[in-house]
Amino acid sequence: MEKVKINQHVSFSKVIQGFWRAKDWNWTPQALNRYINELIDRGITTMDHADIYGNYSCEGIFGEALKLSPQLRNEIEVVSKCGIVLPTDRIPNANGHRYDHSSQHIKRSVERSLQELNVDYLDTLLIHRPSPLMNPDEITEALKSLVTEGKVKSFGVSNFNKSQYDLINHSLVCDKLHITVNQLEVSPYTLDAIDDGILNHMFKDDVKIMAWSPMAGGKLFDLNDEKAKRIMHVITPLTEKYEVTTNSIIVAWLNKHPASIMPVLGTHNINRIDAALEGFNFTLTDQEWFDIYTASLGHDIP
Ligand SMILES: NC(=O)c1ccc[n+]([C@@H]2O[C@H](COP(=O)([O-])OP(=O)(O)OC[C@H]3O[C@@H](n4cnc5c(N)ncnc54)[C@H](OP(=O)(O)O)[C@@H]3O)[C@@H](O)[C@H]2O)c1
Numbered sequence: 001m002e003k004v005k006i007n008q009h010v011s012f013s014k015v016i017q018g019f020w021r022a023k024d025w026n027w028t029p030q031a032l033n034r035y036i037n038e039l040i041d042r043g044i045t046t047m048d049h050a051d052i053y054g055n056y057s058c059e060g061i062f063g064e065a066l067k068l069s070p071q072l073r074n075e076i077e078v079v080s081k082c083g084i085v086l087p088t089d090r091i092p093n094a095n096g097h098r099y100d101h102s103s104q105h106i107k108r109s110v111e112r113s114l115q116e117l118n119v120d121y122l123d124t125l126l127i128h129r130p131s132p133l134m135n136p137d138e139i140t141e142a143l144k145s146l147v148t149e150g151k152v153k154s155f156g157v158s159n160f161n162k163s164q165y166d167l168i169n170h171s172l173v174c175d176k177l178h179i180t181v182n183q184l185e186v187s188p189y190t191l192d193a194i195d196d197g198i199l200n201h202m203f204k205d206d207v208k209i210m211a212w213s214p215m216a217g218g219k220l221f222d223l224n225d226e227k228a229k230r231i232m233h234v235i236t237p238l239t240e241k242y243e244v245t246t247n248s249i250i251v252a253w254l255n256k257h258p259a260s261i262m263p264v265l266g267t268h269n270i271n272r273i274d275a276a277l278e279g280f281n282f283t284l285t286d287q288e289w290f291d292i293y294t295a296s297l298g299h300d301i302p
Contacts, residue, residue: 251279
């Protein structure tokens with residue numbers, strides 16, 4: 001599988017596996033270990049996490065699976081996120097729902113992620129969401145020390161718009177660091193990042209795009225959803241034309257965008273992973289891409 005260079009130390013697989021739902025999978029460490037191996041066999045080596053997933057439990061679930069074959073660490077890239085606080089008794093001071101981008105919180109969160117994931121470093125740390133209270137100096141300070149200590153190899157953001165990205169990146173660039181990745185919600189169902197200019201801005205700065213919920217978190221398959229119904233009405237004949245499934249068409253649709261989008265798949269079904277990968281074996285025509293786009297908009301383009 002194609003590798004995407006993030007910086008001089010880190011490259012991602014073009015397709016990424018997300019672990020947001022890993023608690024719901026209810027797998028044993030052995031079953032998860034098998035699944036990770038199946039992903040690696042297919043060239044999917046980048047694993048996306050966040051401190052808060054599964055009420056702060058998903059990183060630990062992954063760490064237990066990794067313990068069964070520690071050599072796997074050398075074959076994968078581990079991404080995690082911090083900055084959202086959810087009320088939980090699993091960690092100290094998490095007594096409400098807020099954002100915390102203080103240097104102290106970022107460093108503590110990374111320490112916990114490393115311990116839970118059973119790894120010595122994160123390939124990439126993302127700030128999970130922008131905060132109205134974020135201070136670029138605090139983020140830069142945390143990142144500098146995490147990079148110096150070898151705990152983080154590259155840095156990015158998630159759900160940041162243009163001004164939020166500019167604010168943080170400006171401060172980092174002064175310290176010879178920079179944002180390498182912006183993880184955004186992008187799918188045929190959710191076009192905001194395509195239409196509001198953030199994707200173009202990232203493309204211009206060579207910041208790589210991870211697309212979260214590329215299948216709209218499963219909403220695309222909900223036939224009670226009017227927007228999903230419109231999109232599926234266009235996709236279904238294409239599955240017949242290309243002899244593939246819906247998951248393949250969606251990946252082909254994302255892959256046609258020139259910004260070289262990396263889908264972060266949330267499925268735990270290896271057949272759906274294979275279907276998604278088939279989306280790289282053919283190219284939708286421009287007309288087909290726009291038919292899906294306008295079905296999602298619900299009206300024609302001007
Ligand atoms: N940065 C952020 O703010 C943010 C937010 C949300 C998510 N994420 C990341 O993005 C990753 C992916 O998000 P996601 O889980 O929403 O991704 P997704 O791939 O859009 O959705 C996965 C869901 O869709 C279902 N699904 C997939 N194909 C299907 C089909 N053909 N028919 C019916 N159901 C189907 C899956 O069920 P099965 O498992 O049964 O296939 C699963 O429940 C997360 O794990 C996380 O790493 C990041």
